[in-house]
Amino acid sequence: MAKRTYSAQEKYELIIAYENRQTSIKDFCLEQSIPKKTIQEWVYLYQSRGIDGFQNSTGWKRYAKELKTAAVLDYQSGSYSLKEVVRKYNISSSSVLQKWIKNYNGHRELKDTQRMNNSMIKGRSTTLEERLEIVMYCLQNGKNYHQVSELFKVSYQQVYQWVKKYEKDGEDGLKDKRGHHKTELELTPEEKVQLEMKRLERENERLRAENAFLKKLEEIERRRLKKRP
Structure with missing residues (x-):
């Protein structure tokens, strides 16, 4: 069965329903036929980026190899959950982090992401x-x-x-x-x-x-x- 896709408006409406639910998370997810992990990722995207977070990305997001290594080591230290590391380093999804972990444990080098997304802006001096x-x-x-x-x-x-x-x-x-x-x-x-x-x-x-x-x-x-x- 094909995986259903949701528009940004549908995701927003489901988040509102999720926040106002009178049932448990499990019952809500069963009623809406949405995995718990999915609705929680939508909530995170909305809280951190607004409705724009639901729009499909038009380019790759750039990650430095130092960030990738730091994220993997933080997770493997046992001090952070997968979700906490994703949020700490502003990683696009848990699956991205899991791929880095797999590569690291397989002794494959973590390299800089080659293509750059416009949202990755370097820091600058400010008053x-x-x-x-x-x-x-x-x-x-x-x-x-x-x-x-x-x-x-x-x-x-x-x-x-x-x-x-x-x-x-x-x-x-x-x-x-x-x-x-x-x-x-x-x-x-x-x-x-x-x-x-x-x-x-x-x-x-x-x-x-x-x-x-x-x-x-x-x-x-x-x-x-x-x-x-």
Whole structure:
């Protein structure tokens, strides 16, 4: 029997149904005739790249041999699951990683992927203002790291790290860390108050960004429902 293909819209609708399900994952997958692994990969693609993640790729994605080796060694260390390694290194699918593991264990050299996808952008130097702008745009657009990487011409890894640092330390997390920084014990009472105010501002900004993204999703869902016959 031929394997069924799904459009980007169908995948999106199934993800919404999956997130709102009242049954177990197993029952949902049986009802929809979809493997658990498949629906989980769709959820990951949507969370990391938005609906664009469902579009068929028009070219190969480039991976450096160093990345391939690091991914394989991380998996074989036992510290990460297959899925965790795929997400950590932004690998397109579990099957790609499994192929690398097979080649590595078969003592075949892991080489650079020859053809290059436009989304693989090298990192570049940025100012604090640029990093802050990039982070805020990323948060307001559902942490679509790939989209932000291509839009601002910085690497996926840079965007990911900046967002994580901002969520942890706010604007201070995006500053150049070279040089001495006071520990919390070294702070004066006034500095501690300022630090707490910055933390609250950071949390409020994060909540505003998340609310803006949720409103955007609600609008997409309303438009989808209107299109239904």
